[in-house]
Amino acid sequence: MQMSDYGMKMNLHHNRTDHDEPEHEDTVHDVKFNWFGDMMATCASDHKVLIYKRDGDSWSVVYEIPAHVSPVWRLSWAHPDFGNLLATCSMDHKAKIWRMTDDKKEWISQGNGITDSSTHLTDIAFAPRVWSEDLQGAAEGLKLAVSSDEHVWLYFISVEKSTITWTQATSEKISVSEGNKISCISWGYTFRNLVLAVGMTGSAGHNCVALYQLAESSIPTASACKWIDLPTIQLSCKLNHMAFRPTNGSRDNYLAIGTENKLQVYRINEERQEALGTKAVESFTHDQIKHVTWDIFGKTIITLSEQGTVRFWKWRCQTRKWESEEIVSSSSLQAYHTNSYTGSMYSL
Numbered sequence: 001m002q003m004s005d006y007g008m009k010m011n012l013h014h015n016r017t018d019h020d021e022p023e024h025e026d027t028v029h030d031v032k033f034n035w036f037g038d039m040m041a042t043c044a045s046d047h048k049v050l051i052y053k054r055d056g057d058s059w060s061v062v063y064e065i066p067a068h069v070s071p072v073w074r075l076s077w078a079h080p081d082f083g084n085l086l087a088t089c090s091m092d093h094k095a096k097i098w099r100m101t102d103d104k105k106e107w108i109s110q111g112n113g114i115t116d117s118s119t120h121l122t123d124i125a126f127a128p129r130v131w132s133e134d135l136q137g138a139a140e141g142l143k144l145a146v147s148s149d150e151h152v153w154l155y156f157i158s159v160e161k162s163t164i165t166w167t168q169a170t171s172e173k174i175s176v177s178e179g180n181k182i183s184c185i186s187w188g189y190t191f192r193n194l195v196l197a198v199g200m201t202g203s204a205g206h207n208c209v210a211l212y213q214l215a216e217s218s219i220p221t222a223s224a225c226k227w228i229d230l231p232t233i234q235l236s237c238k239l240n241h242m243a244f245r246p247t248n249g250s251r252d253n254y255l256a257i258g259t260e261n262k263l264q265v266y267r268i269n270e271e272r273q274e275a276l277g278t279k280a281v282e283s284f285t286h287d288q289i290k291h292v293t294w295d296i297f298g299k300t301i302i303t304l305s306e307q308g309t310v311r312f313w314k315w316r317c318q319t320r321k322w323e324s325e326e327i328v329s330s331s332s333l334q335a336y337h338t339n340s341y342t343g344s345m346y347s348l
Contacts, residue, residue: 022050022064032075034084037296041086043072049088049098051107065107068092073121079129082142082159089121095146097157114155117148122182127196128189128247145196149181152198174212174227176200188244188253188268195230195268197255199239207235209242209257211268230268237261241291245298256301258289263303263313265322300325 026045033040040052040059049072051063068090078085084100086107095114098107127143142157152174176182180200188195194214201207211230237259245254257264291304301313301322310328315321 022061029073030075032077034077035080041075043075043088045071047072063107068094074124076124076126078126078142081129087124087126087144089124089146091120093117093120095121095124114146116153119148121146121148123147123185125185125187127187127194145185147182147185151175152185174198183239184241186242186244189247197242199242201239207239209233233266235259240289243292243294245294246296256292258292258303260288263289
């Protein structure tokens with residue numbers, strides 16, 4: 001598998017010895033692990049999604065999904081409380097939700113997909129699982145955000161037995177001002193509320209991350225949905241990717257942002273409605289950060305550079321900053337097994 005977006009190659013160990021196992025035939029754009037880390041989905045410009053299953057230290061392709069008629073750009077797994085659900089978005093202007101059949105023989109698309117965008121889609125993300133006494137069952141708690149160049153749509157997903165339906169919160173579509181384009185989105189969750197970060201790049205070099213809090217009273221129904229604007233994070237250089245720390249139940253959350261020359265970490269305090277930024281961890285000369293993610297415990301940040309270098313960052317109380325603890329170059333990735341430091345909980 002070649003991930004030419006990020007300038008790296010990723011070799012997977014297969015249990016099967018035949019040469020007919022499906023593989024991507026073009027650029028891989030996204031890789032995501034499921035909640036348990038035992039399955040991995042990849043999407044590419046060949047219009048396909050491949051799902052791998054882990055068996056010890058080996059990964060084998062168990063499903064091949066002809067997902068779209070154009071390059072598949074991003075993936076997102078739903079929380080397992082809602083079943084085996086996978087969302088995809090593509091340059092064919094469609095977003096789709098895929099469900100594993102009860103007999104586990106195949107993945108099927110639910111309906112005709114989401115087709116509200118007139119341009120290609122840039123990102124897709126299921127919201128974190130919300131534990132709330134206000135919700136009557138898990139089905140009402142599943143939400144999906146889909147972004148294009150100019151808009152972000154919020155959908156409330158209902159899962160009943162083998163049927164999946166979605167309702168668009170039409171009155172609360174997020175739109176960006178003319179000249180800006182949405183590049184990525186990320187969900188965060190604090191003790192009480194969901195927060196959506198929307199990364200934008202501007203034609204005049206204006207780059208920022210807009211923050212929106214989903215009003216607490218709006219969670220149960222799509223018709224009552226309301227976004228509350230939080231202060232915008234202004235960036236001095238091009239935004240490439242970002243990721244909220246996994247849910248930990250605290251009143252604060254942390255947003256890691258990868259740009260063309262630095263990693264920045266911001267503390268989001270919803271009660272004071274502010275984003276408090278730490279100083280840039282380190283400036284990278286000719287080493288753009290293309291992808292950012294966290295470990296499942298929210299204690300380590302993992303970044304992937306344009307040259308294929310993976311860095312692991314940990315917070316040091318003594319120095320009060322994030323420090324790079326381990327560096328893996330692209331030349332050594334072939335020998336970097338999935339049962340080592342990264343395990344199965346990272347998704348680059």
